[in-house]
């Protein structure tokens with residue numbers, strides 16, 4: 001049985017549809033991320049699962065039980081927010097216990113759970129402090145602890161790390177994942193940070209305009225995006241229009257593009273004669289090759305430490321090549337090639 005099972009979920013606010021016919025499952029112990037741009041419906045979807053909103057149509061099951069109409073506190077879910085939402089006048093200990101008191105758990109049970117969670121998330125020494133006496137990272141830990149102490153089946157995160165600086169984000173990220181694994185929680189994690197999604201998730205659901213565009217393991221989504229939206233959103237791929245002009249052998253296709261004639265290798269044929277293709281900046285091979293050699297004028301360069309991004313223009317749009325030390329020797333122009341297997345077919349041009 002899945003921990004969460006969502007079928008054909010739709011949420012309308014008057015005329016506006018924020019979530020459209022969304023279906024997915026989350027297994028026990030699985031970490032699933034909802035990734036998408038601002039306004040695509042991520043928070044709305046979490047609020048539907050936690051019970052703070054009632055859907056217009058569709059079903060939600062938690063641990064096999066239909067929860068439509070069941071109030072949030074009876075759903076066995078816990079939510080962890082970006083804004084922490086801690087009570088400023090309560091100590092860390094009382095913030096952590098708040099939900100347990102509301103549930104009227106006996107004192108001994110509350111104490112046991114509190115000390116277990118406080119030691120897991122390293123907040124033992126902070127228990128007597130007020131939230132404004134804690135750093136941002138510590139406050140985020142209290143918010144996480146407050147969710148964990150409820151021992152939910154499902155934990156829901158709404159951009160929990162966006163108030164933290166980059167370094168802290170990375171360490172709290174690892175901590176969240178370790179705790180989620182240890183408690184074998186089903187987690188649904190909302191972010192618009194693609195790096196966070198790739199690093200943390202067992203599976204990513206990419207959303208746009210209230211719909212799931214593509215779902216899969218992080219490496220599959222990165223290697224095999226199915227649309228230009230996904231290719232661009234994850235990893236900022238170079239995207240080009242292409243016309244298929246011929247097939248060579250079983251798996252190679254000749255393409256006419258604004259970057260010249262290219263050969264792409266694919267196990268599946270292109271979906272149309274006119275379609276979009278993409279290639280990743282880091283797949284550019286320095287110097288010329290047997291196929292797909294491109295020479296371009298460098299428009300900008302951007303040193304990134306262990307690599308350099310070089311930009312050039314094709315038909316008015318910037319394309320990006322990522323090179324290592326070789327980039328240092330280039331000034332006016334760049335010659336590189338792309339292996340046919342590194343060119344990916346996307347959707348048809350309508």
Ligand SMILES: Nc1ncnc2c1ncn2[C@@H]1O[C@H](COP(=O)(O)OP(=O)(O)OP(=O)(O)O)[C@@H](O)[C@H]1O
Pocket residue numbers: 013016018036037038039040041042043044045192
């Ligand atoms: N209570 C509401 N009434 C009307 N429209 C709403 C309501 N809540 C959300 N919306 C609209 O639904 C859409 C999705 O909102 P939602 O908060 O789910 O987006 P999001 O993906 O979480 O975005 P962000 O990354 O900015 O948090 C937005 O266009 C928003 O304006």
Ligand SMILES: [Mg+2]
Pocket residue numbers: 042043044158
């Ligand atoms: Mg949101």
